[in-house]
């Protein structure tokens with residue numbers, strides 16, 4: 001099937017991020033099966049972790065691969081609506097200022113209410129928007145980011161549920177340590193579960209309760225409730241899932257150098273033998289960060305080729321001495337597979353001392369996203 005791009009993107013520079021729709025489809029099917037009978041909220045914040053939120057949300061909606069979408073801000077939710085996405089969208093961030101509630105409600109986005117002040121604002125905003133506000137209350141169970149502790153959350157519930165302009169649709173929390181601390185995670189889930197019980201004792205009915213993101217969903221069945229949210233596994237950056245994004249470019253310049261030749265700013269690499277060096281048109285302004293300097297590897301001709309010297313803003317040099325037939329125009333894979341080799345997001349994250357989430361979300365807007373399959 002031919003690759004498609006959004007119409008405004010002219011692709012003269014060969015650098016691109018190729019996103020496999022097939023991989024996202026398979027990953028979402030697996031996640032839905034793991035969550036079932038609970039529903040799946042596909043987290044597409046930060047432009048779907050750099051993969052393109054509108055395109056992926058359209059795919060998931062068209063093929064019924066999830067119940068709805070999670071975004072971090074009203075702007076991200078509006079981008080989905082402008083892209084024609086009709087499914088439920090929950091804004092996971094804490095909204096400020098007041099006008100953002102009005103804009104969210106007008107666009108039919110569900111909002112998070114994480115404090116008593118936000119509860120009052122959302123009631124006023126719903127009146128102003130002339131449309132019911134659909135809210136999910138956020139419980140603080142130990143993440144220490146946004147959310148109300150139980151007594152405050154119960155007051156929020158009382159206030160919201162007394163308003164004819166508001167529908168209290170759900171309550172959720174976020175686990176901070178599902179990948180590292182089972183005891184702490186169980187404490188968080190326990191606090192959540194007791195709060196569900198208190199809400200039900202107050203007469204709350206039909207609410208959507210959700211505590212888990214990918215790691216919780218796949219490892220703590222006891223915290224399932226009736227919805228789970230997932231981002232990272234949908235993009236294949238979790239064990240057992242298929243990575244969806246490949247980052248590719250082509251060699252634009254090639255040279256043979258003598259021993260002692262210097263490469264990049266501050267002579268950050270010096271050839272210790274005669275070498276063949278390729279320049280590729282990708283740099284830190286594309287999200288190929290300077291931490292990769294002299295460390296990361298790029299696949300060319302099916303071989304791992306080391307980055308030489310400092311990554312510059314728009315270009316990076318790599319060692320192709322051992323690659324037979326390397327030429328201007330040869331494909332270079334920064335992230336993904338070529339032949340039998342693979343550069344993974346985890347390998348790049350290890351070099352940079354970070355997590356895979358940061359590697360993919362920092363691939364900049366300058367890199368066109370191309371959808372295949």
Ligand SMILES: Cc1ncc(COP(=O)(O)O)c(C=O)c1O
Nearest residue numbers: 043092174213214229230231232
């Ligand atoms: C509130 C919330 N829910 C869900 C997610 C998705 O997490 P994951 O990508 O680990 O599935 C995030 C991600 O940061 C989040 O902040």
